[in-house]
Amino acid sequence: MNRIVVITGATSGYGLATARKFAAAGDTVIAVSRNAEKVAAAVRENGFADGYVLDVTDYAGWVAFKEWVLSRYGRVDVLVNNAGGGVRISAIETFDGETVDQTIALNLNSVIYGCSVFADVFKKQKSGTVVNISSVCARHCWSSWSVYAAAKAGVLNFTKSLYVELRPYGARATCVIPAAASTGFQKSAGIGEVSQSLSTEDIASAVLFAADMPAGAVVEDMTVWGLSQEMDPI
Numbered sequence: 300m301n302r303i304v305v306i307t308g309a310t311s312g313y314g315l316a317t318a319r320k321f322a323a324a325g326d327t328v329i330a331v332s333r334n335a336e337k338v339a340a341a342v343r344e345n346g347f348a349d350g351y352v353l354d355v356t357d358y359a360g361w362v363a364f365k366e367w368v369l370s371r372y373g374r375v376d377v378l379v380n381n382a383g384g385g386v387r388i389s390a391i392e393t394f395d396g397e398t399v400d401q402t403i404a405l406n407l408n409s410v411i412y413g414c415s416v417f418a419d420v421f422k423k424q425k426s427g428t429v430v431n432i433s434s435v436c437a438r439h440c441w442s443s444w445s446v447y448a449a450a451k452a453g454v455l456n457f458t459k460s461l462y463v464e465l466r467p468y469g470a471r472a473t474c475v476i477p478a479a480a481s482t483g484f485q486k487s488a489g490i491g492e493v494s495q496s497l498s499t500e501d502i503a504s505a506v507l508f509a510a511d512m513p514a515g516a517v518v519e520d521m522t523v524w525g526l527s528q529e530m531d532p533i
């Protein structure tokens with residue numbers, strides 16, 4: 300389709316699978332993540348158009364990234380705010396101020412930063428799709444996941460508000476709400492591996508579906524579970 304597609308956290312898990320799907324659809328994929336070696340490897344191994352090293356919790360970094368993208372490509376058609384992580388998944392009394400701040404910064408502030416920096420691009424273009432990656436933790440509660448859940452619930456409501464703001468300009472925002480899949484998430488959060496039937500490709504398909512919707516329609520949000528993950532009541 301040759302859209303200009305920016306995906307954060309594109310070196311692993313859901314983000315990498317999503318980047319591969321857009322690239323396979325003929326889009327120009329800009330793979331963004333914080334580790335230069337991983338970004339270079341992802342671009343090289345998957346034939347992505349470009350890579351950019353950005354810590355998504357760094358607002359000034361987002362501003363510089365926007366200038367870089369626009370100077371090279373002139374526009375952005377799809378922005379996928381996917382980078383995130385557990386930081387700490389444990390009982391609330393084990394958190395200190397720094398870990399709370401890190402969790403919110405990585406999972407909520409980063410998404411708000413990216414959207415606020417790129418919003419005027421979509422408004423001027425009068426087109427564009429933002430897809431923000433939340434989590435089923437935004438709507439369902441598990442013990443030890445409270446801080447992460449608060450951030451991901453913030454992503455869900457932020458995305459709805461963003462859509463209301465973008466809609467008059469012909470741009471749109473979708474929140475994809477994944478359940479559990481085995482990715483780098485478990486290792487970086489220091490929790491055990493999951494053996495769910497949901498795959499990274501399933502979430503990539505959901506993101507692509509939202510971006511592929513006709514220009515006059517929007518997917519407000521989409522929750523995707525693996526059938527093997529028990530949730531009673533859903």
Ligand SMILES: NC(=O)c1ccc[n+]([C@@H]2O[C@H](COP(=O)([O-])OP(=O)(O)OC[C@H]3O[C@@H](n4cnc5c(N)ncnc54)[C@H](OP(=O)(O)O)[C@@H]3O)[C@@H](O)[C@H]2O)c1
Nearest residue numbers: 308310311312313333354355382383434479480482483484
């Ligand atoms: N896996 C699940 O079960 C699950 C369920 C629901 C929602 N999610 C959400 O899905 C999204 C993707 O997670 P994943 O499961 O695919 O995890 P993952 O495999 O660990 O991938 C996370 C990606 O984000 C990057 N990243 C982390 N911190 C960053 C930062 N400060 N700046 C830039 N990039 C950063 C990572 O880079 P490095 O490789 O350098 O760490 C990696 O590319 C996250 O928002 C996560 O919260 C995951």
